Amino acid sequence: MRPYELWIGLRYTRAKRNNHFISFITGTAILGMVIGVAALIAVMAVMNGFDHTLRSRILAVTSDVIVQGNGVPVLNWQTATRRLSRLPDVTGVAPYVQAQALISHDGLVSGAMIEGIDPALEGKVDKLAKNMKVGRLQSLQSQPWSIVLGTALARQLGVTVGDKVTLISPQGGVTPLGVSPSLRQFTVVGLFSVGIYAYDSGMAYINLRDAQRLYGLGQGVTGLRMQIKNPFDAPAFAAHLQQQLGPAFYIQDWTQTHENFFKALSMEKLVMFVILSLIIAVAAFNIVATLVMVVTDKETDIAILRTLGVTPRSIMLIFMVQGAVIGLFGTLLGVLFGVLLALNIPTLVPALEQLLHTQFISPQVYSISQLPSKLELWDVVHVALAALIMSWIATLYPSWRASRVAPAEALRYE
Numbered sequence: 001m002r003p004y005e006l007w008i009g010l011r012y013t014r015a016k017r018n019n020h021f022i023s024f025i026t027g028t029a030i031l032g033m034v035i036g037v038a039a040l041i042a043v044m045a046v047m048n049g050f051d052h053t054l055r056s057r058i059l060a061v062t063s064d065v066i067v068q069g070n071g072v073p074v075l076n077w078q079t080a081t082r083r084l085s086r087l088p089d090v091t092g093v094a095p096y097v098q099a100q101a102l103i104s105h106d107g108l109v110s111g112a113m114i115e116g117i118d119p120a121l122e123g124k125v126d127k128l129a130k131n132m133k134v135g136r137l138q139s140l141q142s143q144p145w146s147i148v149l150g151t152a153l154a155r156q157l158g159v160t161v162g163d164k165v166t167l168i169s170p171q172g173g174v175t176p177l178g179v180s181p182s183l184r185q186f187t188v189v190g191l192f193s194v195g196i197y198a199y200d201s202g203m204a205y206i207n208l209r210d211a212q213r214l215y216g217l218g219q220g221v222t223g224l225r226m227q228i229k230n231p232f233d234a235p236a237f238a239a240h241l242q243q244q245l246g247p248a249f250y251i252q253d254w255t256q257t258h259e260n261f262f263k264a265l266s267m268e269k270l271v272m273f274v275i276l277s278l279i280i281a282v283a284a285f286n287i288v289a290t291l292v293m294v295v296t297d298k299e300t301d302i303a304i305l306r307t308l309g310v311t312p313r314s315i316m317l318i319f320m321v322q323g324a325v326i327g328l329f330g331t332l333l334g335v336l337f338g339v340l341l342a343l344n345i346p347t348l349v350p351a352l353e354q355l356l357h358t359q360f361i362s363p364q365v366y367s368i369s370q371l372p373s374k375l376e377l378w379d380v381v382h383v384a385l386a387a388l389i390m391s392w393i394a395t396l397y398p399s400w401r402a403s404r405v406a407p408a409e410a411l412r413y414e
Contacts, residue, residue: 025290030330032283037334037387038341040276044379045342047269049372054265057196058258061203063094063125063225064234065241066257068250073220084226089237092124092227097211099222102168103149103204105157112153112204114167116211116221125225128192128205135161135190140207147186151193152201163188167206169214184214280387283330284394291323291398295405302405312403319399320392327391335384345373 067074067084074080077095084093097116102109119141123129129137133151140146147165149157159165169182186206193200212218228237234253242251255262295302302315341348349371 025286025293026326029283029286029290029326030333032286033280033327033330033387033391034334034337036276036279036283037331037383038338039279040273040383041335041338041375041380042341042345042373043272043276044269044383045373045375046345046371047265047272048374048376048379049345051262051265051269052374053372054196054261057194057199059231059254060127060131060194061196061199062254062257064228064231064254065226065238066223066252067226067241067245068223068252070248070250073217074223075218075220077221077224080224084224087241089228089230089233090226091229092121094118094121094125094225095208095221095223096225097208097215097217097222099169099211099215101170101204103153103157103165104168105159105163105165108157110153110156110201112149112202114169114211115203115205116208116214117205118208125227128194131192131194133191133193137190137192137205139189140205143187143189144207145184145186145210146189146207148190148192148205149188150200150203151191152197153204154188154191156201159188161188161190167214182214277386277390280390284327284390287323287326287391287394288398290326291319291395292401294322295319295398295402298402299405302402306405315405316399316403319402320395323395323398324392327388327394331384331387331391334387335380338383339375339380342373342375345371 067080074095081093081095084090095118097114099114101112101114103112104110117128117140119129119138122137132148135148137148140148147167149159149165154160157165165186165188167184167186169184192205206214208221212220228234231254235255238251238253238256242249245251305315306312
């Protein structure tokens, strides 16, 4: 591109037009580009916020790697704990017992996943103790037949610390009438909340020894939970450990235990990107309309330039410059507003909820109660590049049409 092509293209962009409709279409194209880019950046930030928040909250109650017996309890778990603790990158190992049960109180019944834990070791593999809202996790060790409930589960049952609940386990005794469930009364010694409704309403913790007696495991446990230095290395670590331990053990990392959830989240992010990109595509069509009208309006100028020796290629570049400037200006403004919006979503959404007296994010549906936002540089770059590429493609046809204007035909009636 030679300097005069760039100069004329910029001059056409800045020039005042008698046709106000062309100016309106140009402004609409820029506004559409701004809205599309800003909306896409804000939505990507929200999706990243969901992903980051849910990952951190899930890791607060789950461990990086889980080692289970292949269909049978792990019996000699003390020796296995010592061996696994000596592996490189391992920061903690703790046994657990996991089973389902019903919890009842004053006629109210709710299902829950029961986990038997050792409070002295649990802090090495998760952050449950830091999420205690009432009471202490260590109370499970000092008080027999005690239980810690999620805040939502306690609210469903209408209990608080100090109340008694009945735990109904399907693993019961055998009678002439069949297997009868076992019932055991527990004292609520604490309430926890990790901010994910599925966990707060469906999890309960008891002492490891109580769980072994309740479910008839003897000295066995369901498995061992492990924490490593970098949670994102868990898939490779679990695969290597599976090769070492062999088929007698079943090993999962945290990405496998919640695989469907994170795949769905990634798919939602991709779908939202594609859908909101259509806003940018509509703005690009406005650029096409703008340039077609400009080419029609400037046919005389094009003919004069052609008679002065300007090549069709140069004419095409002139109008491509004009369309690219519209796209660039709209993209830059969209990036600016999108970044500002993404950075202020945690403040703007609560204010809007208070103004409208409504709640946009229901914790029962979305597992969190506040709209998170996490702006990432690569998302901004990808959105900006997509907008610039669409706006550049939109300039091709009008510019080509301008290069095909015949000077004699354009100047016939001048």
